[in-house]
Amino acid sequence: MADKVLMKGNEAIAEAAIIAGCRHYFGYPITPQTEIAAYMAKRMPKIGGCFLQAESEIAAINMVYGVASTGLRVMTSSSSPGISLKGEGLSYLAGADLPSLIINVQRGGPGLGGIQPSQSDYFQATKGAAHGDFHMIVLAPSSVQEMADLTVKGFELADKYRMTSMVLADGTMGQMMEPVSLDYDIKPMPEKPWATTGTKMERFHNITNSLSLVPEELEQLNFARYEKYKTIEEEEAMFEEYMMEDAEICIAAFGIAARVAKNAIVEARKQGIKVGMIRPITLWPFPKKPFEAAAEKCKQFISVELSMGQMIEDVKLATGCKAPVTLCNRAGGMIPSPQQVLESIKEAANGGAK
Numbered sequence: 001m002a003d004k005v006l007m008k009g010n011e012a013i014a015e016a017a018i019i020a021g022c023r024h025y026f027g028y029p030i031t032p033q034t035e036i037a038a039y040m041a042k043r044m045p046k047i048g049g050c051f052l053q054a055e056s057e058i059a060a061i062n063m064v065y066g067v068a069s070t071g072l073r074v075m076t077s078s079s080s081p082g083i084s085l086k087g088e089g090l091s092y093l094a095g096a097d098l099p100s101l102i103i104n105v106q107r108g109g110p111g112l113g114g115i116q117p118s119q120s121d122y123f124q125a126t127k128g129a130a131h132g133d134f135h136m137i138v139l140a141p142s143s144v145q146e147m148a149d150l151t152v153k154g155f156e157l158a159d160k161y162r163m164t165s166m167v168l169a170d171g172t173m174g175q176m177m178e179p180v181s182l183d184y185d186i187k188p189m190p191e192k193p194w195a196t197t198g199t200k201m202e203r204f205h206n207i208t209n210s211l212s213l214v215p216e217e218l219e220q221l222n223f224a225r226y227e228k229y230k231t232i233e234e235e236e237a238m239f240e241e242y243m244m245e246d247a248e249i250c251i252a253a254f255g256i257a258a259r260v261a262k263n264a265i266v267e268a269r270k271q272g273i274k275v276g277m278i279r280p281i282t283l284w285p286f287p288k289k290p291f292e293a294a295a296e297k298c299k300q301f302i303s304v305e306l307s308m309g310q311m312i313e314d315v316k317l318a319t320g321c322k323a324p325v326t327l328c329n330r331a332g333g334m335i336p337s338p339q340q341v342l343e344s345i346k347e348a349a350n351g352g353a354k
Helices: 009-019 034-047 057-068 080-085 087-095 122-126 144-161 171-175 215-235 256-270 288-294 311-319 338-349
Strands: 004-008 024-027 050-053 074-078 100-108 114-117 137-139 164-170 177-181 239-242 249-252 275-280 282-284 300-305 325-329
Touching: 004 009, 004 144, 009 034, 009 100, 009 144, 009 164, 009 171, 009 177, 024 034, 024 057, 034 050, 057 074, 057 080, 057 087, 057 100, 074 080, 080 087, 080 100, 087 164, 100 144, 100 171, 114 171, 122 164, 122 282, 137 144, 144 164, 144 171, 144 177, 164 171, 239 256, 249 256, 249 288, 249 311, 249 338, 256 275, 256 300, 256 338, 275 288, 275 338, 288 311, 300 311, 300 338, 311 325, 325 338
Parallel strands: 024 050, 024 074, 074 100, 100 164, 137 164, 249 275, 249 300, 300 325
Antiparallel strands: 004 177, 100 114, 137 282, 239 275
């Protein structure tokens, strides 16, 4: 068994990125993800990498665009308001079909909000990161180990599909410390014949560009991307099922909310309530199939969130309105307690929402 080290979530992300081959990091400090930048500032010069604290989040994401166009693995990180500033660059990356990894350690909002943990960027990450027709692969860790694992996975998926991956964590995940194994079998990067690495007069020029002024051509580019997205939805959706074998009530939760929900489920089971959980690990693509299957046997769903209710919309769509879906939530930087989730489970068991 590989040795484990005690690491903070943000630092585990940074070290995993380095192990995955990232040698370029561009960022800007913002709580609660600043430790990622601080860690990269220490490590990158020692391994021949490049750390640069940009003058703004907008500058940082455009530096990512530049390195991504050469085919190298590159990363930036921020927290909620900073991700909003990066939005235009995220759209440019999508328009140029460039692979990159973005980390969002969420804080409460809207606006500057607060620095406490939140999950209120779900809509932004999965549905509206920026303008235009595009998706990002969105990965949601629920442990420090997964902070590291999904960073490596994010790079691999970004390269595989030539698109942006985002690790969508929260302030609790970023700040908490847990034992982590960093023993990875890193796959070699795929060939990137599209990269802007200099022609040496041996091939045609590669051009990185997201501008397309011929509408028929832009339409075909969008059609092609969405065919790729269909493949990703079929092949890359990730989830965990917990005590779902005989469940009559299903909890939907991700990140820190899923950890809270597990405690509530254990207690509810002691009280004779048949409840389980489906934890989406990919928020996009959303794991629809397990929810479709659960909707055939469960009498109610409960979406546990650190927001005013965002993932609940995808749960409702995936279950096809075959059973009621209710919300158990806290917002603005507050976290639901196991007791609050347990009360929601009891209400559902007693007839709950109709």
